[in-house]
Amino acid sequence: MSEGIGASVLRKEDKKFLTGKGRYTDDINRSGQTHAYFVRSDVAHANIKSIDTKAASAASGVVAVYTGEDVAADGIGGPICGWVVPCRDGSPTKEPPHPILANGKVRYVGDHVAVVIAETLAQAKSAAELVEVEFEELPAVVDLESASSSAEIHKEVPDNCYFDWELGDEASTDKALESASRVVKLQVKNNRLVPNAMEPRAALAEYDDVSESYTLHTTSQNPQLTRLVIAAFMFQIPESKLRVVAPDVGGGFGSKIYVYAEEAVCTWASKKINRPIKWTADRTQAFLSDAHGRDHINNVQLALDDNNKIIGLRVDTICNLGSYLSAFAVSVPTYLHGTLLSGVYDIPAIYTNVKGMATTTAPVDAYRGAGRPEATYLLERTMDAAAREVGMDPTEFRRLNFIPKDAFPYQTQVALQYDTGDYEPQLDQAMEMIDYKNFENRRSEAAKRGMYRGIGVSTYIEACGIAPSAVAGALGSRVGLYESASVRVDPTGTITVFTGAHSHGQGHATTFAQIVSEKLGVPLANVDLIHGDSEKNSFGMGTYGSRSLAVGGAALVKALDKVIEKSKKIAAHLMEASVEDVEFNEGKFAIAGTDKEKAFGEIALAAYVPHNYPHETLEPGLEESAFYDPLNFTYPSGAHIAEVEVDPATGVVEVVDWAACDDFGNLINPMIVEGQVHGGIAQGIGQALLENAHYDENGQLLTASYMDYCMPRADDLPSFKVGYTNTPCTHNDLGVKGCGEAGAIASPPAIINAVIDALSPLGITDMSMPATPLKVWKAIQDSQSVAAE
Amino acid sequence: MTLGQVLLYFMLYTYRLITVNLSNFLTGIQKQYLQSLNRSSNDLRHECSIGEGNMGEISLNINGKVQTHDVGDNTLLVDFIRESAGLTGTHVGCDTSQCGACVVHVDGVSVKSCAMLAAQAAGSDVITIEGIGTSDSLHPMQEAFQENHGLQCGFCTPGMVMSAIELVSKNKNASEKEIRDGLEGNICRCTGYHNIVKSVKAGAEKMGV
Numbered sequence: 002m003s004e005g006i007g008a009s010v011l012r013k014e015d016k017k018f019l020t021g022k023g024r025y026t027d028d029i030n031r032s033g034q035t036h037a038y039f040v041r042s043d044v045a046h047a048n049i050k051s052i053d054t055k056a057a058s059a060a061s062g063v064v065a066v067y068t069g070e071d072v073a074a075d076g077i078g079g080p081i082c083g084w085v086v087p088c089r090d091g092s093p094t095k096e097p098p099h100p101i102l103a104n105g106k107v108r109y110v111g112d113h114v115a116v117v118i119a120e121t122l123a124q125a126k127s128a129a130e131l132v133e134v135e136f137e138e139l140p141a142v143v144d145l146e147s148a149s150s151s152a153e154i155h156k157e158v159p160d161n162c163y164f165d166w167e168l169g170d171e172a173s174t175d176k177a178l179e180s181a182s183r184v185v186k187l188q189v190k191n192n193r194l195v196p197n198a199m200e201p202r203a204a205l206a207e208y209d210d211v212s213e214s215y216t217l218h219t220t221s222q223n224p225q226l227t228r229l230v231i232a233a234f235m236f237q238i239p240e241s242k243l244r245v246v247a248p249d250v251g252g253g254f255g256s257k258i259y260v261y262a263e264e265a266v267c268t269w270a271s272k273k274i275n276r277p278i279k280w281t282a283d284r285t286q287a288f289l290s291d292a293h294g295r296d297h298i299n300n301v302q303l304a305l306d307d308n309n310k311i312i313g314l315r316v317d318t319i320c321n322l323g324s325y326l327s328a329f330a331v332s333v334p335t336y337l338h339g340t341l342l343s344g345v346y347d348i349p350a351i352y353t354n355v356k357g358m359a360t361t362t363a364p365v366d367a368y369r370g371a372g373r374p375e376a377t378y379l380l381e382r383t384m385d386a387a388a389r390e391v392g393m394d395p396t397e398f399r400r401l402n403f404i405p406k407d408a409f410p411y412q413t414q415v416a417l418q419y420d421t422g423d424y425e426p427q428l429d430q431a432m433e434m435i436d437y438k439n440f441e442n443r444r445s446e447a448a449k450r451g452m453y454r455g456i457g458v459s460t461y462i463e464a465c466g467i468a469p470s471a472v473a474g475a476l477g478s479r480v481g482l483y484e485s486a487s488v489r490v491d492p493t494g495t496i497t498v499f500t501g502a503h504s505h506g507q508g509h510a511t512t513f514a515q516i517v518s519e520k521l522g523v524p525l526a527n528v529d530l531i532h533g534d535s536e537k538n539s540f541g542m543g544t545y546g547s548r549s550l551a552v553g554g555a556a557l558v559k560a561l562d563k564v565i566e567k568s569k570k571i572a573a574h575l576m577e578a579s580v581e582d583v584e585f586n587e588g589k590f591a592i593a594g595t596d597k598e599k600a601f602g603e604i605a606l607a608a609y610v611p612h613n614y615p616h617e618t619l620e621p622g623l624e625e626s627a628f629y630d631p632l633n634f635t636y637p638s639g640a641h642i643a644e645v646e647v648d649p650a651t652g653v654v655e656v657v658d659w660a661a662c663d664d665f666g667n668l669i670n671p672m673i674v675e676g677q678v679h680g681g682i683a684q685g686i687g688q689a690l691l692e693n694a695h696y697d698e699n700g701q702l703l704t705a706s707y708m709d710y711c712m713p714r715a716d717d718l719p720s721f722k723v724g725y726t727n728t729p730c731t732h733n734d735l736g737v738k739g740c741g742e743a744g745a746i747a748s749p750p751a752i753i754n755a756v757i758d759a760l761s762p763l764g765i766t767d768m769s770m771p772a773t774p775l776k777v778w779k780a781i782q783d784s785q786s787v788a789a790e
Numbered sequence: 791m792t793l794g795q796v797l798l799y800f801m802l803y804t805y806r807l808i809t810v811n812l813s814n815f816l817t818g819i820q821k822q823y824l825q826s827l828n829r830s831s832n833d834l835r836h837e838c839s840i841g842e843g844n845m846g847e848i849s850l851n852i853n854g855k856v857q858t859h860d861v862g863d864n865t866l867l868v869d870f871i872r873e874s875a876g877l878t879g880t881h882v883g884c885d886t887s888q889c890g891a892c893v894v895h896v897d898g899v900s901v902k903s904c905a906m907l908a909a910q911a912a913g914s915d916v917i918t919i920e921g922i923g924t925s926d927s928l929h930p931m932q933e934a935f936q937e938n939h940g941l942q943c944g945f946c947t948p949g950m951v952m953s954a955i956e957l958v959s960k961n962k963n964a965s966e967k968e969i970r971d972g973l974e975g976n977i978c979r980c981t982g983y984h985n986i987v988k989s990v991k992a993g994a995e996k997m998g999v
Contacts, residue, residue: 011936018944019932019951021879021919028878123862199883199891199945199979251881251945252979284884506943506980676939676985683982707888707977715973715983720966744982 005519006735009672013525014510023249026203026218031277034205035064037267038125039280040115040132041289042107045143045361045700046152047136049105049114056131057117062124065274066132067266068115069104077101077269078235079325080260084332086166086477089354094164094477097155097359099325101235101262101269107136108154108324109361110700111289113262118270118278141361141700145298145321148358154324155359163322163357164331168339169415174304174352177313181304185387191375192770193296193321193694194687195710196368198505200251201282202291204264208272214242215271219264221247221533222257222503223543226480228535230260230328231268243268247533250505254684255367256291257505258545259328263290288705293694294368296321297334299379304350309391311402313350316342316379320365322357327366331357336416336476337372337464337546343413344380345424345462345638346402351414361700367545369684369745370463377461378770381750385457385757389766395458395754396428396437403460416476417464419636421728427662428460431640434660434722440644453647454657455759458640459751465739466551466635466730483630484548485539486556488517488564490623492609494602495527501541502553503533507741508673509549513557515669516735520561521601522588539626547739550669551635555733559627568604570619575599575607635730635738639663641682641747645755652778654690654756656717661747662724666738674740675723681744682721687713688745689752693771711771764788848912852877853921861908867901868892870908871918879919879948883977890976893949894918900956902975919948922955930996931955931989940989942980950976950986958994966991 004010017023054066079099086094098104103114115132119125140152142161149160178184198220205218215238221227228245232238250257267278282290297320304313320334339353370377388398404411406423413419432438440456447454467473470481485501498513514528531537541553565585572590573580576597584591591598607614608623644658661678668674691711695704704710729736749770756772757765763784769776845865849858852875859874871880871894880903883891887905894903895917923929931951934940941947950973957972958964964972969990970983978986 012939014944015936015941016925016928018941018947019919019928019935020923020925021877021948022925023879023944025878025881025945027882028872123864197979199889199943199977200881201883249944252943254979284886284889508942672939676942676981679982679984680942680980681982684979706886707884708886712889712977712979713982714977715970715987716967718970718983720984720987721982 004525005515006667006669007671008515009670010511010515010525012508012511012673013514014508025200025249025251026205026220027281029205029218029248031205031207034277034279035118035120035274036122036125037116037118037270037278037280038122038129039113039263040117040129040134042103042110042112042114044107044136044138045110045141046139046154047107048139049103049107050135050137052115053133054115056133057128060124060128060131062120063117063128064120064276065118065270066115067102067270069100069102072100072102072269073104075269076237080265080328081230081234082326082331083328083480084478086164086331086335088165089167090165094331095158096326097157101265109363110702111363112324113266116266116270118274141698143360143362143696143698143700145296145319145358145360148360154361158359161359163326163359165354165356166335167352167354169352170350171352174313174315174350177304177350178302178315181312182307183305183390185303185305185383185390187301187383187386189299189301189379189382190769191295191297191299191378192688192692194294194368194692195288195694196254196256196291196294197712198252198254198256201284201287202257202261202263203281204267205277205279206264206267206271207277208275210275214244215268216244216246217264217268218246218248220250220257221245222250222253222505222545224503224533225501225535225538225540226543227260231265235265236269245535247503250503253505254369255294255371255545258367258543259292261290284707285705288710289702290363292327292364292366293323294365295375296365297375299375301379301383303383303387305387305391309393309398309401311346311348314342314348316353318353318355320355320357321360321362323360323362323364325364327364330364330366332478333367333372334375338376340415340417341373341376341462341464342380342415344377345404345422345460347404347408348414353415362696369681370742371546373463373742374685374746374749377459377746378750381459381461382753385754386766396432399428399458399460400425417634419462420633420731422462422636422638422664423726423728424460424638426726427638427664428640430724430726431642431660431662434662434724435642435644435658437642447646451649453649453759453762455645455647455755455757457643457751457753457755457758459747459754460640461747462636462638463742463746464634464636465547465742466631466733467546467548468631469633470630480542481630482542482552483628484553484556485541485626485628486553486560487539487626488557488560488624490564490605490608492606494523494605496521496523497529497531498557499531499538500553500557501538501543502549503544505544507544507549507677508670512550512669512673513554516554516557517561520558520565523601547741550735550737551730551733551739552629552631554735554737555631556627556629558734559629560625563625563627564623567623567625568601571604571607572599574615574619632732635666637663637665637738637740637743639743639747641751643748643751643755645752645759647756647759647777649781652774652776652781654772654777656686656719656752659719659721661721661744662726663740663743664726664728664738665740665743666727666730667736668725669735669737677740678723678744679721681742682748683713683718684745685748686718686752689749689770689772691717691771845909848909850911850914850916852916853918863909865908866904867906867908867911868903871903871916877918877920881945881948883946888977889946890953891946891949893952893976895952895956900953919951931993934993934996935989938985938989938992940981940986946976946978950978954990954993958990958997962994964994
């Protein structure tokens with residue numbers, strides 16, 4: 002069986018995880034290690050009048066207690082903002098300081114006030130209780146819609162507005178709305194979520210006073226970037242004096258992209274006490290201080306002409322970015338959201354305005370999909386609302402407005418140019434998979450059992466493979482978004498790949514090895530992958546935005562091409578032929594028109610045992626590197642259809658069937674891709690039916706454990722039918738588009754559209770996320786009382 | 791273990807659950823009430839804990855090897871396994887006995903090891919993920935998880951596999967619904983459970999239970 006591209010080979014990394022040999026940050030211990038525990042604010046918004054650490058410092062086992070004053074005295078800065086946008090009035094994004102230990106003020110429940118470092122975690126926790134903090138409480142700012150007129154959170158952020166940004170042509174869009182024969186209006190809310198990777202964030206920091214350098218093991222999706230930010234921007238030390246390692250990482254979903262206060266404080270303090278420091282979040286700390294996701298309110302106006310063709314779309318959004326601007330918080334609701342508003346539809350005029358607001362809640366940043374789920378949700382909800390208003394089947398209304406397949410490359414009105422796509426076959430296939438045409442029979446059958454059955458469609462697009470650096474830079478990114486890869490061939494022909502991407506569940510050790518196996522014709526077992534260690538790996542941008550394969554994999558191909566190019570020179574020399582005559586196929590270098598050939602292993606050996614070698618024209622060794630900067634985003638798309646049954650007695654929504662047909666371009670390992678789709682759908686169902694991060698009016702997070710925040714469990718979900726179409730990406734060598742976020746982007750509107758469809762006999766036309774049993778039950782009761790009147 | 795010891799352990803366990811969970815349940819009103827008493831939730835936690843005494847040495851047979859270590863009166867079984875025995879395959883994902891990443895078998899029964907005191911398990915036979923198979927000779931359930939792509943990041947996997955083994959041992963021909971219900975106490979954020987359910991079905995067949 003082939004082990005190369007397209008083969009569902011089993012994962013190389015599985016055995017260590019299955020036998021308990023995974024090595025996550027908290028599994029690592031050091032001799033002389035101390036433990037850190039953070040004193041956190043238990044109020045949402047307050048001036049700090051005083052902090053008394055005397056009793057804590059004197060407590061049993063305590064090594065040190067530090068506050069924001071100590072951090073400031075050492076000139077340690079806070080995490081930086083990686084992406085900013087210009088405001089409508091020409092002013093820049095407001096970037097308030099973000100101290101890693103609070104300096105004079107706390108701005109959310111969970112904000113870091115002090116750190117206690119002790120011999121044991123229990124001692125650190127006990128001593129943390131002795132830190133006396135006197136707060137002068139200020140009004141909490143929780144409600145997004147009134148945030149602009151609420152208490153000032155940062156003096157640098159007038160009206161609590163970080164930015165007020167726009168994209169598209171307002172005049173032509175408003176003209177379309179005025180001239181439309183029908184304008185469909187809808188307000189939707191995208192509920193606030195907590196990413197909840199199963200491994201809580203952790204850090205193990207060490208300082209070596211001989212080499213004067215730090216080593217930080219941490220739960221990161223992009224350790225090289227963490228190193229750059231901490232060394233250059235926060236500590237202002239030579240970058241080479243900090244090594245950052247992200248060992249096995251137990252899921253990320255966006256939440257482990259950023260540099261957080263905890264790992265920076267531990268790193269800084271490890272030098273001060275000259276001992277290793279470990280910190281691991283418990284789940285409630287994770288709920289309080291991991292960056293949250295989503296939290297938008299979108300007001301949508303969709304203009305239709307007489308033929309039900311869309312002629313314009315206006316979306317006014319306010320989004321909650323929380324107490325401080327997290328690294329990529331600004332990009333999520335702007336260039337990862339506004340640019341996706343054309344969806345898979347041919348829309349001649351689009352305008353969007355986005356206001357990014359500060360509140361006294363945890364920072365909000367990217368969570369699986371990051372901006373694109375919000376765009377897809379508002380658009381797909383509106384498509385269904387419009388279909389309902391004009392009396393069309395939602396699939397037919399979508400078909401009428403799809404970008405036709407002969408229109409590619411398609412320039413949207415919101416900056417992006419889609420290179421390829423073909424949307425009708427996806428919808429056809431998904432409808433076939435779920436037996437759409439016989440749905441009404443199933444609805445009738447369910448009705449006989451007293452159940453409301455509904456079906457919901459979502460046809461989505463996403464921009465991933467993030468990102469062309471030039472485009473990202475022009476749009477406000479302060480970083481490039483290329484990726485690096487190195488291929489080291491050993492003398493015996495075994496291969497080590499070094500990538501700047503980071504795997505925390507995605508299976509890179511397998512997928513990347515398959516690419517090598519395909520290109521060089523070597524067995525999968527001969528290929529190893531090294532990632533996640535700034536001392537070993539070249540600078541790279543890490544894993545998020547479904548970019549690892551589309552950017553990191555493409556970089557690997559570039560490096561492999563260089564290996565092949567050099568191998569051909571070696572082969573030409575060994576076989577005394579011209580390099581132009583060397584052909585490489587299935588692991589063998591052959592001279593065209595002769596029976597001369599050399600296996601890849603022979604070339605590798607010759608590269609390192611260069612006897613009789615033309616040193617003037619050929620270096621010994623076989624090791625090549627490449628950086629790849631994509632030419633465009635990639636544009637995966639698809640159709641997801643959900644079928645649900647609602648029990649009117651309890652309000653419980655059961656997802657009874659699911660069909661997904663996605664176009665990810667070429668697939669390297671279909672088994673892994675399918676797993677990514679499943680996981681994404683599950684998170685989307687979680688958003689639609691179960692999950693909600695809820696702050697009360699005082700800014701207390703009421704959902705700060707798994708007893709109050711409803712995670713999707715096995716019995717909440719169905720099995721999924723997954724299929725594919727393929728229009729290969731035109732601008733990377735693999736023809737791949739990325740698959741990590743698709744399920745989470747596509748699924749929430751499919752569910753809610755299905756719930757609304759199920760309840761449509763009751764006259765229900767709206768349902769907000771999460772559609773909890775209580776909310777659904779109340780909607781049913783209300784509809785019945787309206788009917789009774 | 792005498793009846794008195796059992797009762798003491800039960801009390802310690804209950805106190806710990808109360809003290810651990812208290813802070814999660816506090817609403818703003820409760821906090822105000824506590825503040826009015828000039829006491830914080832941490833004060834309460836302090837008062838509720840019965841000292842931080844040393845229980846002395848206890849012995850557990852973990853994966854066939856007797857492990858004898860000093861423990862505190864509040865040392866959890868999971869900490870004994872991870873910190874004292876150095877077996878880091880058992881994970882902590884939530885601290886509130888919800889997620890199941892810490893599931894091990896104690897005397898043949900699956901247990902969330904974050905919800906049991908080490909002392910409660912004294913003298914018991916404990917099997918962790920490291921004890922059911924090796925990379926050269928995987929347990930049939932481990933094999934099934936690999937063959938069906940039942941894991942991604944691997945963090946929930948040890949607990950999931952340990953729960954799955956008990957599940958199919960008790961119910962040889964578990965249906966999809968029974969498997970889903972049976973895994974309700976194990977949270978996975980990566981896989982959407984689809985392939986875990988497939989793995990458990992395949993694992994049951996392989997185990998020939």
